[in-house]
Amino acid sequence: MAERQKILASIENDFPQWYQDILEKAQLADNGPVRGTMVMRPYSYAMWEGMQSAMDARIKATGAENVYLPLFIPQSYLEREAEHVEGFSPELAVVTHAGGKELTEPVVVRPTSETLFGEVMAKWIQSHRDLPMLLNQWANVVRWEMRPRVFLRTTEFLWQEGHTAHATREDAANYARRIHLDVYKDFLENVLAIPVLPGFKTASERFAGAINTMTCEAMMGDGKALQMATSHELGQNFANAFGITFSDTDGAAQTAWTTSWGSSTRMMGGLIMSHGDDAGLVLPPRIAPHQxxxxxxxxxxxxxxxxxxxxxxxxxxxxxxxxxxxxxxxxxxxxxxxxxxxxxxxxxxxxxxxxxxxxxxxxxxxxxxxxxxxxxxxxxxxxxLDEIQADMFAAAQKRLDERTKHVSTIEEAREAAQTGFAVIDWAVLGEAGEKELNKDAITVRCLQTRDGNMPDPHNPETDLVAIVARAY
CATH class of the missing domain: 3.40.50.800 (Anticodon-binding domain)
Structure with missing residues (x-):
């Protein structure tokens, strides 16, 4: 054990340094020349390719098709959906000069592509026969991070982002839920061997411009939470802003209902922190480049x-x-x-x-x-290899169970969140309690039903529990 500690910091005594040591010693990634950017080395990129392949197959099984949209977005596009641009404003990278000249209109390096998809969907959708329109793209995005950490929060990262348009809110909600459970939860648990808690975000934690955000939350080796993937019901906000309309079966004009959903190279960080030990990485066979x-x-x-x-x-x-x-x-x-x-x-x-x-x-x-x-x-x-895959999931589930505590007061939730997750009645915590915990960097990771399931998007239950934790 002494020899191993010379290679890596102790996972128990210095988890942040252990994580940094893993990135270097296992030859996963380097910092890029611009602050907050990263260089993915061949071994980690091979893992990402495995993730991409497994996710892509699941996404296509839901009927979605892959497309590619531009990296640059006219600034005016983002300004059409006020809540959206306000939510991303501090993170935007804006280009004002190109080709030696000042641009007549600044362009934004995409932080996400709701506005671009809104523009093209408005052009491509005419009739109810064009719906649902189910699209996905694999791309890079830029969000100017103030406190970057490789894989977890970087200025530029890789991801997939799905965008869909539907004739009804019910259809949009059903599809977003299907993506969340049949794609994200299934992939995270059955490929990465990471048990996740699926649920709704609170109103204060929702994606900018969404009417509902679903999340998959995982517990890392140090007891902190990591958001692994999210799916959003966007209502008609973007459809109204971009004029995504269709003629229904009676020929009347209707406004579409849209969704978006994404997962990123943040899953690499989750993979490292979920299974690693004092000797380094521990990879589930289904994602390991070399089994x-x-x-x-x-x-x-x-x-x-x-x-x-x-x-x-x-x-x-x-x-x-x-x-x-x-x-x-x-x-x-x-x-x-x-x-x-x-x-x-x-x-x-x-x-x-x-x-x-x-x-x-x-x-x-x-x-x-x-x-x-x-x-x-x-x-x-x-x-x-199949046995190892199952054993790794079981070990991660055991840790999640052992470090999740059911509590009845805000103070107990605060205490439990120092070492793991707390489960508290949402009726007890509420928005006021959420704000109180936020002062100590503790957040509501998601809302669930009492039996640990995701609430019904069509009939959200009032008898919900909140999963509370410190998070990356």
Whole structure:
């Protein structure tokens, strides 16, 4: 353990420094040359590609199609929806000069694209037959952060943002809810192995211009909350501002109801902080760039060839396997490197193991070493990866359960939020209590039903509980 602490700060004693050490030592990201920007290194970008692929498939399964809209937005577009521009005003990056000349109208580098989608939807939608219009884009956005932290809050970040238009409020609400549960919650829990609490944001925490915001909140290793994804019912606010209208079945003009929803590279930070330990990253198999790394212990032809065969057999079995035959680098150093990078299973291949017709392997989530017959590697490791995925989710759920406390007073909520989540009746807390907790940097992360579900958007229940916590 002493050796590991030289590599990383203690996760228990200095969580912020541990996080920064992980970014550097696991070769995930660097700071960019402009304050608040980041450089994603190949290993973290491979994780993002995995997230993008899994999310994109789920999004398309709901009927949405991918598009791409411009990076620059005329400033006048944002000003059409007053609440929206007011909500983003401090974070906007505005271009006033280009091509050596002052622009006749300043343009904003997109902080989000509601206004652009509003403009194109008004042009593309004419009839009820054009609805629902379900669009998504993968893009970068810029929000000028005052207190940046790589992956969690950066001036520029990567994300997906969905935008839809519907004939009725009910259809819009149903679709936003479907995205939130069938796409976001399903992905976060079944791919990233992070249990989340789905719920509504309070009025003070809603997205600028929305009539309802849904969120997936997760508990990090230090007990703080992280907002992992959000979905918004925008009502008719943007439709009115941009003239998104359609003719109904009787030929009468109607105003559309719109939604927007997004998730970002913030999920990378959540992945790190949800599962990491004092030895580094711990990656769920379904998102790990390399699910199994096969390490050659000794530089001899027989061992190298056996390791290559194992990698080929695992690959044929659908496992993302990587060969590490860098025998010019010491075995211990290489093993520590892959442990730091969180590879779910490490397989060691050496002459003695081959003589015994076996391999030695280690699970990253549990530690320790075990042996496995060489002939069974390709058949048993895929099942082991599924077991690791399930065990990691169970461990994260256990932490969430153990560090969530049901309380009955505002003072008890304040105390519980120092180490985890507090659950308190919304009728007891209310907007006044929410403001009181805000003074201590404690926020209502979401409102839920008493059984832990998301309220019904068509008939929000009054008997709700508030999830209260400190947050990133």
């Amino acid at each position: 199994v790394v096969v390490i050659v212990v000794k530089d001899d032809e027989r061992t190298i060839e056996a390791a290559r065969t194992i990698v080929a057999d695992l690959t044929a079995a659908g496992v993302r396997a990587k060969l590490d035959d860098r025998t010019q680098t010491g075995f211990g150093r290489r093993a520590t490197e892959w442990e730091l990078k969180g590879v779910p299973v490490r397989v060691e291949v050496g002459p003695r193991d081959l003589d015994a017709e076996q391999i030695t392997f280690a699970r990253r989530d549990q530690g320790g070493k075990q042996q496995l017959p060489l002939a069974e590697v390709a058949t048993r490791l895929p099942a082991l």
